[in-house]
Amino acid sequence: MSDGPRLTTGNLSVDVITHSAIGARPDPNYTPSIPSIEALRELKDQGLWGYEDYIAWGVVEPAENRWDWSHHDEVCRRVTAAGLVYIPYIWCHYPPIWLRDDDRITLMRSGNGGNICYMLSIYDPRTLDWYRRFYEALKAHFGDRLTEVYACFLGPFAEGNYPLPYANFVVDVGDCPDGQYWCGDRFALPLFQAAMRKKYGSIAVLNAAWRAELGEFAAITFPPEIAGGGPAQKGLARPVAQRRRWLDFIHWYHQTLIDFCAGSVDCVVEVFGRERVAAKPGGNCGGMNPVSWGTYNPGFAKMAGAKRIALQSADSHGAYWADKWTSSAYAFYGVPYRTEAAGGLTTEAFIQRTFSDVSCGASRLFSYELDKHMSTCVRYLPLFTGERGQTDVALLAPTTLHYLGGDVAPAIAAGMHLRDYFDYDVLDELLIEDGALERGHYRVLIAAHCPVVEAHILERIRRWNERGGLLIWAMAEPVQTVEGNTDLWINTATFEGDRLGKGWMFGTGPDTESLAAVAGRVVYHSDTLLGGPQPMPLVDGQGDSVWTTVRTHELLFLNVGTETVEKKVPSNASPIELTLPPRSIVVTTRQ
Missing domain, CATH: 3.40.50 (Rossmann fold)
Incomplete structure (x- = not known):
């Protein structure tokens, strides 16, 4: 669907998942907490547009073919009665209890085979059939009441990650330590072997690249360090002779997750129509996520661009380089850029997050902590036009x-x-x-x-x-x-x-x-420079702790320092003189 300056929030029904049969603290007598229509209407009046509701498969189908949507019906009723858009965020990667030990599914298993978590395997082709079954049940129940649906991927929070333990306060994730490579089930290695056959064509070409002496593609195994949970030698310390094999594995490992997520998107598109579909690929941890996590943001952006859907990136907290690594890919591949703020941000950090998001071209402002940041959200929401800062x-x-x-x-x-x-x-x-x-x-x-x-x-x-x-x-x-x-x-x-x-x-x-x-x-x-091109307009160039963003009709400034800065900005008319308090965004018309 089309984006614009929109404010959204989420976490509805997380408590229900937590106390369900698949949850971290199962309690059959738990009474769900649902905001009142009055409270939701107040948020609407302050500027909120949409509210995400977490719908978990293990909650709504407690026994096979016995669906219970009653809780989410009530959540939907209250959200929409308040004039807000109800947005399901799907968690079908954690199967219901009755399916966990069933041979109709495969669970994700670590490369050393010692860890099994309660997430469906991306390598088992039957997994997408289960995803589709859930999406069809969702559509059959809600019909056309849903404006937007977030496709389920993997990871702890249904995002573009491999299994991680960090949702263990919400759901029972099983044996799921960090730092593992999750490719230990029976479907994974044959897929890797097939990918290497497709890339190299002949075992001789592969042997030359890997500096190996394999007799056939069926003899390919994962790099030996996979069983140990990570490479023993990192960066340039990794011997040259070992690099290509490792890189081939990592490229395959990341792309396999992206391809699975693309399959999930296709399922949702077929059921709900493309205009209603969005997804969450995970974040960037303020830099580049650990390689084992699989959260390769540019790769997800390329996939989403081909599928023509929006993505909502997580971990937004004003880490500008990381945000630009993500958003530059979104812009290049034509993907609407949405973000989620990291939790626990101070007001100053949230303002820096906001400036970074606006400069990167975000069209939605999302926060889980509206009680802390609503005034900041309302103040800066008009800047979320989707226009990126101009730079060459x-x-x-x-x-x-x-x-x-x-x-x-x-x-x-x-x-x-x-x-x-x-x-x-x-x-x-x-x-x-x-x-x-x-x-x-x-x-x-x-x-x-x-x-x-x-x-x-x-x-x-x-x-x-x-x-x-x-x-x-x-x-x-x-x-x-x-x-x-x-x-x-x-x-x-x-x-x-x-x-x-x-x-x-x-x-x-x-x-x-x-x-x-x-x-x-x-x-x-x-x-x-001899033959040098025309430079960009001189609007900054000073090491004064002030970040400057140029847009078509305006200049945006953020003082990231601790002291007030008096700044003189060159312009076509007369210089613009600004007083920039610490940790605040100042906007001026571009002359």
Whole structure:
């Protein structure tokens, strides 16, 4: 459905799940807590648009073919009577008690086979049949009363994660420790083998890539560290000979989850129609989620773009680099961007979250804590138009380093430091591969702490650079490919800058000061370079703890510091003089 400045909230019926047969604290005598129509109407009057209701399969079908929707009927009645939109958030990944031990299903199992959690296996093709059965029962009961439905994925909260223990306060998740790779059931390995056959074609080609001596595809196994729950050697410490096999596994592991979620979306679309469907892919933990979690945001954005549905990303708390890593993919693949705030945010943190969301093009504002943040939500809701901040600068995400288990914190810290000087997008290697540098009309690409990159991605960057792009690479050591090759064009870049075709490339050290110095020159004064393109309008460029976002008709400012800042902003007319209190958003008309 179409988005606009809309305020939503959720968590209805979580208490019912908690005290149900599948819950963390089963209690057959529990009396559900449902907000009164009066309380809901008050929220409506303050600006709330929609309320999410968690509908769990294990609650509404307590015995096979015996459905009980009575609780959710009452929730729906009250929500709609208050003038709000009732939005089911589906939890059918936890099967009912009567099905847990049934051979008609498979439960998710860790790679070492020692852990079994109470979530349906994404590898078993029968799982989507069960999902479809639930969606059809939901449609049969509610009919056309539902404006929007959130498809169920996996993870602890029906999002785009592999099993994790963090919903154990709501539901009995089974034996579900963090840090595992969940590919231990009988369906998983044959799917991996088939994927490798499709990629390589012949076992000889695979052996060359993996530096292995396998006799047939049926001899393929998962990397040995899967049984131990994680790689023993991480990042560049992983021997070159082991990298490709590991990366092939991780790409398959992530894509298999995305493909399963796409299948769930297809089921909901077929039952309810595309215009009613949205989904929650999980968040980014303020950076890039642990690799074992499977929450590959750009991959989910690509899937959602192909399915033409909206996504609602979690963990929003103003971590700008992470939000741009997610939202840049949403924008590139044409996905409406919605966010959920992390819980426990202070007012100051919530305001920073709001600024980040608005700058990233969010069209909905969601909070679980309206009692704390309603006034902030109402104040800034008109900014949620879906328009992103204007920039022709991009940062490269250290995708390959992340997949190899390396430390991406320095890259994120560098990005957060640069945000004080200018706005930017963050491009994952997937976006580079799919043409984002060219189609996104980026003038500048900055790669900070990206020591290992796929060779074909480096080639895409080089071609863009030669056509006139401006490239800055901050490195503590020579850049290398997955195969360990360091004899690369980028390793000849100097601090002063070097021509490459029609473009320029710069190399700096890993420190943020030298990076910011070169970046400031290139971003705001690129016309001083021989053949350099016209720079972006000078609206910031000062290290004053003020973030600036440019939109079509307005400038947005957020002072992330602790002291009031007096800022003079250049404009086509006279300079704009602003007083910016700490942790507040100031909006001025663009001249």
